[in-house]
Amino acid sequence: MKEVFVLAEHRQGELRDVTFEMLAKGMELSQKTDTDLTVVLLGHNVEKFAKKLTDHAKRVLVIDDARLENFNAETYQKVLTHLISERKPTLTLVGHTAFGVDLAPSLATELDLPLATNCIDISFEGEKLVVVRQVYGGKVNVKASLRKSESYIVTLRPATFEAKGTKPQGGEVIKIAPPFSDDITYKRFIEYFQPPAGDVDITAADIIVAVGRGIKDVDNMSIVEKLAEAFGGVLACSRPIVDKGWLPNDRQVGTSGKTVKPKLYIAIGISGQFQHISGMKNSDLIIAINKDPKAPIFRSADYGVVEDLFEVVPTLSDRLLEGKR
Amino acid sequence: MNIIICVKHVPETAEAEIAIHSSGKKIKTEDLVFDINEWDNYALEEAVQLKEKHEGSVTAITVGSEAADSTLRKCLARGADKAIRLTDKAFEGSDSYVIARILHKVIQDLPFELILTGAQAGDDGYAQVGVVLAELLGIPHATMVKKVEPLKGFVKVNRELEGGLEEIMEVKLPALLATQTGINEPRYISIMGIRKAMKKEIQVLSLKDVGLTEEEVGESGSWITVEKMFIPPVEKKAEILTGGVDEITTKVVETLRGKGLI
Numbered sequence A: 001m002k003e004v005f006v007l008a009e010h011r012q013g014e015l016r017d018v019t020f021e022m023l024a025k026g027m028e029l030s031q032k033t034d035t036d037l038t039v040v041l042l043g044h045n046v047e048k049f050a051k052k053l054t055d056h057a058k059r060v061l062v063i064d065d066a067r068l069e070n071f072n073a074e075t076y077q078k079v080l081t082h083l084i085s086e087r088k089p090t091l092t093l094v095g096h097t098a099f100g101v102d103l104a105p106s107l108a109t110e111l112d113l114p115l116a117t118n119c120i121d122i123s124f125e126g127e128k129l130v131v132v133r134q135v136y137g138g139k140v141n142v143k144a145s146l147r148k149s150e151s152y153i154v155t156l157r158p159a160t161f162e163a164k165g166t167k168p169q170g171g172e173v174i175k176i177a178p179p180f181s182d183d184i185t186y187k188r189f190i191e192y193f194q195p196p197a198g199d200v201d202i203t204a205a206d207i208i209v210a211v212g213r214g215i216k217d218v219d220n221m222s223i224v225e226k227l228a229e230a231f232g233g234v235l236a237c238s239r240p241i242v243d244k245g246w247l248p249n250d251r252q253v254g255t256s257g258k259t260v261k262p263k264l265y266i267a268i269g270i271s272g273q274f275q276h277i278s279g280m281k282n283s284d285l286i287i288a289i290n291k292d293p294k295a296p297i298f299r300s301a302d303y304g305v306v307e308d309l310f311e312v313v314p315t316l317s318d319r320l321l322e323g324k325r
Numbered sequence B: 001m002n003i004i005i006c007v008k009h010v011p012e013t014a015e016a017e018i019a020i021h022s023s024g025k026k027i028k029t030e031d032l033v034f035d036i037n038e039w040d041n042y043a044l045e046e047a048v049q050l051k052e053k054h055e056g057s058v059t060a061i062t063v064g065s066e067a068a069d070s071t072l073r074k075c076l077a078r079g080a081d082k083a084i085r086l087t088d089k090a091f092e093g094s095d096s097y098v099i100a101r102i103l104h105k106v107i108q109d110l111p112f113e114l115i116l117t118g119a120q121a122g123d124d125g126y127a128q129v130g131v132v133l134a135e136l137l138g139i140p141h142a143t144m145v146k147k148v149e150p151l152k153g154f155v156k157v158n159r160e161l162e163g164g165l166e167e168i169m170e171v172k173l174p175a176l177l178a179t180q181t182g183i184n185e186p187r188y189i190s191i192m193g194i195r196k197a198m199k200k201e202i203q204v205l206s207l208k209d210v211g212l213t214e215e216e217v218g219e220s221g222s223w224i225t226v227e228k229m230f231i232p233p234v235e236k237k238a239e240i241l242t243g244g245v246d247e248i249t250t251k252v253v254e255t256l257r258g259k260g261l262i
């Protein structure tokens, strides 16, 4: 029986959500194409993960080795090259994460298999594999097809596919000896590093005023600071504001920052790319202020204001302060 | 330390009106402003800072049309020593796998200890050129790089993971590193830099110079082919508050008051 592979992703003793999102999509694809769903689990002392994953797939291939304890593109690639060459899955799903982007392109190149990265949908049309991707900061979608192949590799965007619960699959755990004898030679994991936190915890705030690149200049930051104060909320931001050093990194909302769920989230001059959206989409109420009516942020907001932020923000601050008097 | 940077000339689209070309396979770019890809801009700065600390040279390479010269000039003005543009009609329709193959053919004959690329391109978001290129060259790589420290024979890097966490890795040289935004503070270009850059020559190479066949590039060599582009369907739409600024802000305040949020 042909297989669909899902590469389990885990870090610091936890299976990551993207694993279950890929398993849900993988299950759907394997049912449609009459193939088995197989999880590939690489790590060290991962029996607990293996057991949990048996609920979600027909089988779990476990490669347990001290050299696989932490993600490392070198060792992971060695193992996966071996497994994919041996078992020839029709498709291998990998997360489009910091791990996946470090691994999938070199793996596909070594195996000479077509790869599509950062996909938000995927389906087989006959033997042809068709994917949907987002380009130009989420303003345009692309439907694309891959070069015909026996086996494909696809990275899926996290927080895009729903991790549905299925009835326990009672999958079989199969242990495989690590297919490499030589030591790690060119890439060594040293340790994790958590940048120190500041004094404001944006995840605890009820009201968040978030500012993006639309603010243009550090000198303009005072108008959003004032608004945050008028709301009695905290000031947060999109990534470019941290990159420029205008706010500390613990104020960043998004995949590489914090995930927040305030009662009110006001996005100002933020375009709404998925890395930002996935950090704030579960807020109770979202208001977006952006001068571009086509900005993707309006697809995630409850209320939109299509205006120049430099006019709206100061007026809104005044209104709020008036009301308080 | 000899460093090669791979850069891409991309349209700025965050604030622009986007229209799809009549072919349905690309966007109209006539009215868009192009610049160096945001992630590559950080790779460029990192390369120049490393050169300033460890000597050597910086060579900037792009696959693109003549218009991409402005991005290469920017690299030269900011401190790159040499610029190469790979241009051929046959390259049109190439996906990022083919772009990596084209770059590989040229880079394999150049001396280098380090290759820097951006972690992704802001336009198509593949995040794969660097890693494919490293594999073709047979050298190690690290992506999402937030810190680079060259040591004897290897480089120590911080890779950015999700949620702000980083991992520290040691990667043997020569290596390819794909930089994440925020790794440094890109400098402004001096007038003198611009003047000097205008005088420098940009080396232009074609398909023949590169040594690939027509079949190996363009759509025929690609892993992935665009079938159609479309404006994403809207699942949930914000209620747009209209009127003048006074009216809108009043509506915002009333709405929030109604919900007990203020």
Ligand SMILES: Cc1cc2nc3c(=O)[nH]c(=O)nc-3n(C[C@H](O)[C@H](O)[C@H](O)COP(=O)(O)OP(=O)(O)OC[C@H]3O[C@@H](n4cnc5c(N)ncnc54)[C@H](O)[C@@H]3O)c2cc1C
Residues within 6 Å of the ligand: A137, A211, A212, A213, A214, A215, A237, A238, A239, A240, A252, A253, A254, A255, A256, A257, A258, A268, A269, A270, A271, A272, A273, A274, A275, A276, A279, A289, A290, A291, A292, A295, A307, A308, A309, A310, B014, B015, B119, B120
């Ligand atoms: C691995 C990875 C991780 C990332 N992690 C994160 C993350 O955690 N968080 C994050 O935010 N991003 C993250 N990003 C970056 C993300 O892809 C975007 O680049 C970023 O979110 C864009 O920020 P922005 O919306 O502020 O800027 P832009 O996309 O440049 O948008 C600016 C917006 O401001 C509007 N604007 C401009 N002027 C005005 C005005 N006068 N009035 C009103 N509106 C105006 C424009 O119309 C535009 O929509 C990550 C990227 C990568 C590759």
